Amino acid sequence: MASKKLNDTALRRLMAEEKNLKNDFHTLGFIAMPRKQEDIKDYSHWDIYIQGQKDTLYEGCLLHALIEFHPEYPIQPPKMKFISKMFHPNIYSDGKVCISILHMADDDPTSYMKADEKWTPVHGIRTIVHSVVSLLNEPNTSSPANVDASKMFNNNIEEYKRIVRNLAKQESIEE
Numbered sequence: 001m002a003s004k005k006l007n008d009t010a011l012r013r014l015m016a017e018e019k020n021l022k023n024d025f026h027t028l029g030f031i032a033m034p035r036k037q038e039d040i041k042d043y044s045h046w047d048i049y050i051q052g053q054k055d056t057l058y059e060g061c062l063l064h065a066l067i068e069f070h071p072e073y074p075i076q077p078p079k080m081k082f083i084s085k086m087f088h089p090n091i092y093s094d095g096k097v098c099i100s101i102l103h104m105a106d107d108d109p110t111s112y113m114k115a116d117e118k119w120t121p122v123h124g125i126r127t128i129v130h131s132v133v134s135l136l137n138e139p140n141t142s143s144p145a146n147v148d149a150s151k152m153f154n155n156n157i158e159e160y161k162r163i164v165r166n167l168a169k170q171e172s173i174e175e
Contacts, residue, residue, distance in 0.1 A: 035066075050129065080102060
């Protein structure tokens, strides 16, 4: 993901979000922070560390993702990609997350998604990550990014759970 210069509005917004998210890991269930390059914060790229919730396939695991912000954030949505390898109906094999909240309302007029499920500038890092965590635990198989994972989820849930749990443990980062 190449670095792009953020406009002033995007930079101010992301700096405010950073301040609001600091030290909330135990209440939020995730850590979000701008990447550093030679001790300089790159607000266009954020590392996200998601703690697997209790009683889920990801319990006890720490998953790593990256959010890349558009230069015109929050008008334009960011992109999210898991660095941790994932097997999930709504995550492409390269880790890119397919979720309605990261799509503009006018992206696809034939889409099944309602406009109120898509990106608006009121969304931020907190709502993105919470939406993705919800999606991890409740996949949307009607619009799969990973057809194999979707088929397995629908036709062989126990095998799906086994694969996801093993992969989550294998890919988990040390806290």
